[in-house]
Amino acid sequence: MKNEIVLFAVAVMLVLAGCAGAPQKEQPAPTKATTAAAPVAAAEKITLNGAGASFPYPLISRWSFEYNKIKPSVQMNYQSIGSGGGIRQITEKTVIWAGSDAPLSDEQYSKLPGILHIPETIGAVVVAYNVPNVGKGLKLSGEVLADIFLGKITKWNDQKIAAFNPGVSLPDKDIIVAHRSDGSGTTFVFTDYLSAVSDEWRTKVGRGTSVNWPVGLGGKGNEGLAGLVKQIPYSIGYVELAYATETRIPYAFIKNREGNFVEPTLASTATAAAGAVPMLPKGYESWSKVSIVNAPGKDAYPIASFTYLLVYRDQADEVKGRALVEFLWWVIHDGQKYSADLLYVPLPSEVVKLNEETIKLINYQGKSFVG
Amino acid sequence: MSLGWRKFKDRAFTCLAALSVVLAMVPLISILYAVLKMGLSSINLDFLTGLPKPVGEPGGGFGNAIHGSFIVVGIASVIGLPVGILAGVYLAEYGNNKIGRTVSFVADVLTGVPSIVTGIFAYVLVVLSLGTFSAIAGGVALATIMIPVVVRTTEEAMKLVPLELKEASLALGIPQWKTSLRIVLSTARFGIITGALLAIARISGETAPLLFTSFNNRYWFDGVLNPVATLPVMIYTYAISPFEEWHAQAWGGAIVLIFIVLMLNVCVRFAARQRY
Amino acid sequence: MNFFPFFIHRREKLRKSITADNLFKLFTGGIALLGVIGLAVLILKELILGSMLSIEAFGLGFLYQSVWDPVFNDFGALPFIYGTLISSLLAIVIGVPLSLGIAVYLAEIASSKVRAIITPIIELLAAIPSIIIGLWGIFVFAPFMREHIAPPLQNYLGFLPFFKGPAFGLSFLTAGVVLAFMIIPIVSSVSREAILAVPNLQREAALALGATRWEAITIAVLPYARAAIFGAVILGLGRAIGETMAVTMVIGNTPQIVASLLAPGHTMAAVIANEFTEATGDLYLSALIEVGLILFAIAMLVNALARAIVWKFLRVKGGEA
16 A cells, blocks of 8 residues: 555656746846846746757857846757758748758748848868877868768878878778768758869769768767767768867868868958858848858868858747847847857958848838837 | 487576576666766766756756656656556456457557657647647657557556456446446556556657657746757757767766666566565 | 327436446547547558658659658658668567577576566666667767777678678667667567466476476477567567667668668668758658658557567467566
């Protein structure tokens, strides 16, 4: 009899514990930041669900955290599931903001009337590798990279790699290629670059958020891919710069258009973006032609990319819409000061202005949230 | 065939059999050892009660995931336990016919539904209709796993009640339905609760159904219509990341999860042994 | 003309039938039907509806095409079916002998003290959530396979097509072994039940005729329990087919059909877990749901077969399922 009571009590406790309210263990209230807007209805919690690119995830997670310190009632909940996922979820409207490094294709753009592109930062895709005793700075060219990922160059000590790296002792081991297994904007940028420098790649594989990889292992997210490269000796993969530096994985210097082997840095990435800035479309237009890979410039890093926040122009919920707009405004202004630490390039002022115009378009029943 | 050779075979096979037992224990011990060794260092009060921190920031915790797991499992139980138990009662008491036996068989087969499929099911049924990932969707997915299991364990527990008890009750003039509820059900309650607890333990550890239903959340639970962090999904997300600090936290989460699941299992078995 | 008695008769009949008993029976019966059959039908319906786009686009070809190309919207499920089959077969080949050894040991050889200690430990393996097994898989077991198991296999058996090529640790083989561990609890426990259900007369007859203990087991006990053991194996197969998390973390997530067990692969459950939230395009999502439908169908058929066999055996021989 006693045992039954004990068991029953356990069961009831479990169920009740679940339904109990959340313990009030939020971040300590900010002591200095003054919020602009008057406190809305005694800090009613708003959760704005976002999802998408893992490319900017380190930066977005920092933004969500810092913004929550300033506005404790607003929770910007972003899940890193890949650009493809972000596009899908914003199409289904299961999230209110999405991240993607691949701009919407013309076809996708036509299916999402009222969608806005807001580039929030600029990053670099680096070629990371795990070869014992070979540190950062292996020199590679676009053609060599394409051949590796096509499966044509299979050994680390292949002639073509050794030719660029005379002082480096390359082992006679198979190259283990790693790529993304999920729909990814980082893949889009990388394959965009490979298509630009290799005709064979362009015709055989093409560019996209998900491609039919000729060879290699699949990792999920920038996180998963970086994890694979870190774990498996003699592997090679492509990740956003922040992932390689956070995890101290060595990355390559890539030969750019002018023939220089360039290290992915804030400066070389910014140079790559600078050329594209004057010609960017408006936020409500299609961005399918925007690409800054293989950019001109002596010191331009060839695999750089904008990354975009996708939101709808016409918001269905006033409270959430306002919270979203306030966050976006903060991101393109104050938020940018967190970028450099994580090796993302802060937005050039022209792009900030462009985004301001775009954000002003976001409205609820015709009334803009700004001003 | 000589006796010596036969004796040798006998001994050899016995050794092989014992060896297979040892081999089966090796992964178990390896898993428990790995979880403890790599995860223990992450366990502290902040880990158990704090929110996750952004990439690059040390510390942070799985507090929201632990809480979220309770909630989603709670929702699943609220849906799954009543349905499962009542269905089991029917099968035990009135199920001795073709329909009853078919339902019982189908329930048995359904206990083997691949958990990822329950995720698809709940996604199409709940996420798409509500337009959002949510704790409810996660609860529905887990309930789909729970219901067949609870139906079968309840049915078996009720069937174990001796016929004499039922007959005595009916002979005394107590109506059939009262007999089922007050006599049979309460006699079998121990077995039913055991089955329920085992089902709860099982769904607490499930990850696949939650990947695209309850999704994930970096903050505390904010209503059943929002995504919520759960322990298994957090562990998965952190495990496949490249950040060392996150790996350590994944192991820490694993300790908490294993603790919850094993505690439930151990309680059940311990109590069972006590009774008999 | 007197209608009254007729109507009163019908009303009395109706009133008498609305008894508490009948209501209770109806209520619980309704829940049973809805909760079980209704659930099964609903799952099937949602899966089929969701797959319609893909079924219309690819037809039967979906089952034997091996291209999985989200860029050009061409999908075929063969690599995943292949991966599921291979990893599950490996699980059976490795796991069943171990499970039988354990079942025989616990049922026939071990003393009751040893049995009382070991049985719960084996069942503990079943209680470990698969995400944790996956965690152990990527960080502990896959490196172990890559560093200590793959090299000898490549050196000594490398001439076989099964062990060619580089070993990443994440492979069909690693997934197969992990799955083997996961099916051991269920296969060994059902086999043990089956062995225990064999009447003692069988054993005693064999022993009386001069058989050694093992001869008694292999001649008298195992053949008798053969059907149920077979059922247990199929149950294990069903479990292996549906397993998601542990496999997805160690199989390498590469849709390909190659002979080498050391190569990475993919399974139906793993591709859904990986790509579902990210499927851009309705056809892509529909193709994934169709993979889920195929997985569901295969798992249900295998389970139904297993349960039917085990039920028949254990009911007839008088044991508890």
